[in-house]
Amino acid sequence: MAGIIAAVMQTLVVPLLGELPALLHTGASNASWVVTATLLAAAVTTPVSGRLGDLYGKRRMLLVSTVPLIAGSVLCAVAGSVAPMIIGRGLQGMGMGILPLGISALRDLLPAERVGPAIAMVSASMGIGGAIGLPVAAAVAQHANWRVLFWAAAGSSLLIAILIHVVVPDVPVLASGRFDAIGAVGLGIGLICLLLGISKGATWGWDSGSILGLLAAAVVALALWGWWELRTADPLVDLRVTARPKVLLTNASSLVLGFGMYSASLIIPQLLQLPKVTGYGLGQSMLAMGLWMAPGGVVMMLISPLGAKLSAARGPKVTLVSGALVLAAGYASSTALMGSTWGLLVAVCVCNCGVALAYGAMPALIMSAVPLAETAAANSFNTLMRSIGTSFSAAIIGAVLSQMSTTLGGHSIPTESGFRTGLFIGCGVAAVAAAIAACIPVKGDKAIGRSSTSAKIAAA
Numbered sequence: 001m002a003g004i005i006a007a008v009m010q011t012l013v014v015p016l017l018g019e020l021p022a023l024l025h026t027g028a029s030n031a032s033w034v035v036t037a038t039l040l041a042a043a044v045t046t047p048v049s050g051r052l053g054d055l056y057g058k059r060r061m062l063l064v065s066t067v068p069l070i071a072g073s074v075l076c077a078v079a080g081s082v083a084p085m086i087i088g089r090g091l092q093g094m095g096m097g098i099l100p101l102g103i104s105a106l107r108d109l110l111p112a113e114r115v116g117p118a119i120a121m122v123s124a125s126m127g128i129g130g131a132i133g134l135p136v137a138a139a140v141a142q143h144a145n146w147r148v149l150f151w152a153a154a155g156s157s158l159l160i161a162i163l164i165h166v167v168v169p170d171v172p173v174l175a176s177g178r179f180d181a182i183g184a185v186g187l188g189i190g191l192i193c194l195l196l197g198i199s200k201g202a203t204w205g206w207d208s209g210s211i212l213g214l215l216a217a218a219v220v221a222l223a224l225w226g227w228w229e230l231r232t233a234d235p236l237v238d239l240r241v242t243a244r245p246k247v248l249l250t251n252a253s254s255l256v257l258g259f260g261m262y263s264a265s266l267i268i269p270q271l272l273q274l275p276k277v278t279g280y281g282l283g284q285s286m287l288a289m290g291l292w293m294a295p296g297g298v299v300m301m302l303i304s305p306l307g308a309k310l311s312a313a314r315g316p317k318v319t320l321v322s323g324a325l326v327l328a329a330g331y332a333s334s335t336a337l338m339g340s341t342w343g344l345l346v347a348v349c350v351c352n353c354g355v356a357l358a359y360g361a362m363p364a365l366i367m368s369a370v371p372l373a374e375t376a377a378a379n380s381f382n383t384l385m386r387s388i389g390t391s392f393s394a395a396i397i398g399a400v401l402s403q404m405s406t407t408l409g410g411h412s413i414p415t416e417s418g419f420r421t422g423l424f425i426g427c428g429v430a431a432v433a434a435a436i437a438a439c440i441p442v443k444g445d446k447a448i449g450r451s452s453t454s455a456k457i458a459a460a
Contacts, residue, residue: 050380131297258389
């Protein structure tokens with residue numbers, strides 16, 4: 001439930017994007033920071049919350065992560081201008097560490113035979129929340145005051161905080177050492193420069209001094225961060241563990257899959273909403289578009305247990321490769337089915353089948369290759385890789401659609417060829433992810449259930 005609520009936060013403002021400049025009395029460029037702030041805050045805080053979870057307790061950090069979710073939702077609900085709205089959305093982004101923290105806690109709390117299905121379901125919650133949240137947010141925005149969205153988000157966040165406190169047992173702390181504050185600051189600077197450069201490249205100009213400076217600063221900051229992490233006794237991210245072939249290739253496939261997964265989220269909603277006069281648009285309203293996309297979330301919920309069974313029978317590597325191939329097949333089919341709403345519904349469901357399989361397998365691969373005391377940090381870093389992949393997807397697919405565009409009614413819109421090119425890129429990227437995943441070594445796999453020490457403590 002916490003994963004679903006966290007995912008809803010990301011799609012919460014989508015129905016409002018066109019109206020935000022008027023609602024907040026600002027320009028479109030300033031209003032775009034309402035989305036960017038969430039992305040940056042989530043990227044910076046997710047690896048930090050994972051390491052803090054290993055050091056001070058996952059349940060404690062799950063509860064801590066709900067605080068900015070609640071505070072940010074309330075601030076957005078009462079915002080009358082763009083500045084408090086941006087701050088509130090940044091606070092909401094800080095709560096995104098809930099998902100990797102929750103997944104890593106499963107390894108400590110559950111017996112081995114239950115960990116796989118639980119990981120698959122919680123991993124799928126991000127897709128489920130995103131798919132369900134869009135039509136709900138669109139319906140509320142269309143038929144009620146927009147502030148209701150954020151008051152509902154605040155209430156939902158408060159509810160999951162109460163449920164975590166009441167239902168989730170405390171997880172034994174196995175890690176030792178001190179928190180790497182210098183590493184956290186260095187990684188934060190590098191990520192902000194990288195993601196800001198990627199997300200604003202199309203707006204500010206890829207050859208502008210600001211973008212080139214941000215990307216150069218990102219390279220320098222991340223290089224210095226890596227140098228520090230390899231020399232400190234208690235690193236934020238253990239790069240030596242991350243460099244193990246199994247972890248490295250899983251993270252690489254996660255980054256590429258993040259790109260592939262997000263491409264459909266950028267293209268299919270536009271196809272559904274463009275007017276029919278274009279010849280390829282399907283003329284759906286925002287609410288109708290959300291409803292056509294929503295079954296994809298239900299499919300993820302249904303497929304996740306099957307992915308867990310496949311992982312138990314053949315290993316999570318097979319599930320990851322299968323998921324990437326199914327995602328590629330979904331993109332390939334969408335190029336033939338994009339002429340109707342039912343065709344796109346089928347394509348969305350096929351793509352989400354692949355995402356459900358892949359996203360359930362990645363944490364299992366990571367946790368079977370890292371020490372028990374580093375599961376939250378390793379899962380958080382894997383989540384970060386997916387987020388970076390989605391950022392690259394937004395930049396590259398956005399550039400393709402803007403270059404392959406035409407003018408209709410004084411507005412620039414992507415051409416049908418542009419959409420097809422974007423879908424083919426998604427197909428190719430998913431195939432590359434499958435090829436990377438196929439190279440993941442599987443020798444020496446170990447169970448990802450709780451350790452005997454944790455089991456004894458939990459039983460006591």
